[in-house]
Amino acid sequence: MAKHWADFQYEIYLNGMTGAVPRLPTDLTRLEELTEQRLGPGPVGYVAGSAGSGSTARANRAALDRRRIVPRMLRDVHERDLSVEVLGRPLPAPLALAPVGVLSIMHPDAESAAARAAAAQGVPYILSSASSTPMEQVAEAMGDAERWFQLYWAKDREVTRSFLNRAKAAGFTALLVTLDTPLLAWRPRDLDQAYLPFLHGVGTANYFSDPAFQAGLAKPVHEDPNAAVMHFVGMFADPGKTWPDLEFLRENWDGPIVLKGILHPDDARRAASAGMDGVVVSNHGGRQVAGSVAAADALPRVVEAAGDRLSVLFDSGVRTGDDIFKALALGAEAVLVGRPYAYGLGLDGQAGVEHVIRCLLAEFDLTLALSGHARPATLGPDDLIEENA
Ligand SMILES: Cc1cc2nc3c(=O)[nH]c(=O)nc-3n(C[C@H](O)[C@H](O)[C@H](O)COP(=O)(O)O)c2cc1C
Numbered sequence: 001m002a003k004h005w006a007d008f009q010y011e012i013y014l015n016g017m018t019g020a021v022p023r024l025p026t027d028l029t030r031l032e033e034l035t036e037q038r039l040g041p042g043p044v045g046y047v048a049g050s051a052g053s054g055s056t057a058r059a060n061r062a063a064l065d066r067r068r069i070v071p072r073m074l075r076d077v078h079e080r081d082l083s084v085e086v087l088g089r090p091l092p093a094p095l096a097l098a099p100v101g102v103l104s105i106m107h108p109d110a111e112s113a114a115a116r117a118a119a120a121q122g123v124p125y126i127l128s129s130a131s132s133t134p135m136e137q138v139a140e141a142m143g144d145a146e147r148w149f150q151l152y153w154a155k156d157r158e159v160t161r162s163f164l165n166r167a168k169a170a171g172f173t174a175l176l177v178t179l180d181t182p183l184l185a186w187r188p189r190d191l192d193q194a195y196l197p198f199l200h201g202v203g204t205a206n207y208f209s210d211p212a213f214q215a216g217l218a219k220p221v222h223e224d225p226n227a228a229v230m231h232f233v234g235m236f237a238d239p240g241k242t243w244p245d246l247e248f249l250r251e252n253w254d255g256p257i258v259l260k261g262i263l264h265p266d267d268a269r270r271a272a273s274a275g276m277d278g279v280v281v282s283n284h285g286g287r288q289v290a291g292s293v294a295a296a297d298a299l300p301r302v303v304e305a306a307g308d309r310l311s312v313l314f315d316s317g318v319r320t321g322d323d324i325f326k327a328l329a330l331g332a333e334a335v336l337v338g339r340p341y342a343y344g345l346g347l348d349g350q351a352g353v354e355h356v357i358r359c360l361l362a363e364f365d366l367t368l369a370l371s372g373h374a375r376p377a378t379l380g381p382d383d384l385i386e387e388n389a
């Protein structure tokens, strides 16, 4: 019998018989405010912030909220199985932790704690290129648990080649290449506080520990850390890249490659033609293009363009189990969640991240059951209506 994630609900109630209540709220939309109270506006501002006036982040939420579930009755949901296969890998549920860099601004155990939480709950951890902990150290914290690597595609080919070799050697099985961040967007919350973690050397661990990166420096990192930071800023992304450049990645990575940040169906078609394995429909949680299409509004057209040639994953705005239901009903195979687990980490370390995963999946399991489904595979567009469409 598959695990029933919904059992977390009764675990909480039964613990309550001895006077215990959850350390963190089970409505995950409350985490941002709590984290800000606990950690102050600087770091939380970086995590919570988005591009421009925040219209894309708001649109992400509105597009999910506007879609309403139409539950079905009497369909035997007694035994349920949330497991799915994504990129040829069996997953216990259609959820992975999104790549979120610079996590040491939230908690000293940073990515290692988040990765351990993902491993404990069995969901894939996607490590950011801009992590505050070197990839080998995070991999070690995870044992043989499922891990994927997110690539910021550097200007310097040798650094990219070196990252791919290191990630492979450290057991990362899939590569997510983020395409929506060739430049850092206009982010007023960070600008108004003049706060950017990278300038303080946070989020540079993979680079500073990399022989190919070090080869580009006049002096070792510890002798001139400011020069190392400026070298990172100048090379971590490359606005000059075009579609034919993907060949280099295909040649240097033999596992699945997924393009993150796809919103237009033609870009999904190009991804398939370029031999990619999947896409993440994402607007980077509203952090890049202000005024962008909401990720959930872009999803159906990308799913149609992808056909059976690409795996389609989804992120940007997922906060609840019913959001996962909606993304899957619109055609995503799985979702990634970003900020909520970063807040969980900030509030309670590894346990906080595990709390976020368990809440999301318990609520998804219950939403699935209460709407007449025993498995993610039976979800489809008929399960939703769009208000005011
Ligand atoms: C603080 C922060 C750092 C992030 N760092 C990265 C990163 O290094 N690489 C990447 O591809 N996406 C990064 N993202 C974007 C996430 O992977 C994901 O697309 C986004 O958070 C999803 O939206 P959500 O936060 O609403 O769940 C970051 C997001 C946040 C909030």
Ligand SMILES: CC(C)CC(=O)C(=O)O
Binding pocket: 101, 130, 181, 184, 284, 287
């Ligand atoms: C700009 C990156 C290095 C980090 C990131 O993706 C983000 O802050 O959204």
